[in-house]
Amino acid sequence: MSTVNVLRYSALGLGLIFGLKNDLVFRSDAKKQKEEEEYQRKLKLVEEAKKEYARLHPPKETKSSSKVNWEDPALDYGSAILKAVETLKN
Numbered sequence: 001m002s003t004v005n006v007l008r009y010s011a012l013g014l015g016l017i018f019g020l021k022n023d024l025v026f027r028s029d030a031k032k033q034k035e036e037e038e039y040q041r042k043l044k045l046v047e048e049a050k051k052e053y054a055r056l057h058p059p060k061e062t063k064s065s066s067k068v069n070w071e072d073p074a075l076d077y078g079s080a081i082l083k084a085v086e087t088l089k090n
Helices: 002-056 077-089
Strands: none
Touching: none
8 A cells, every 4th residue: 555655646746846847838938939029029119110210201312423522531432432333324
């Protein structure tokens, strides 16, 4: 009879340990899922804000001049090169 009780309580103890382990795993998975959903919601809000800002503040059109002063110290070389490439395409 004592071996039956040992087996019974061993099974009970293992069941409790297994149940607690699974509970912790499920809770951590639920927490990660909730954090991911919150992060995705924030990303969606940021994207919507960027679209709304772009709609409210359209980029200003700059007058393209064919003459570029290469000696100007405040010259933006990137935009000057892009303008030159655009004129070659047309």
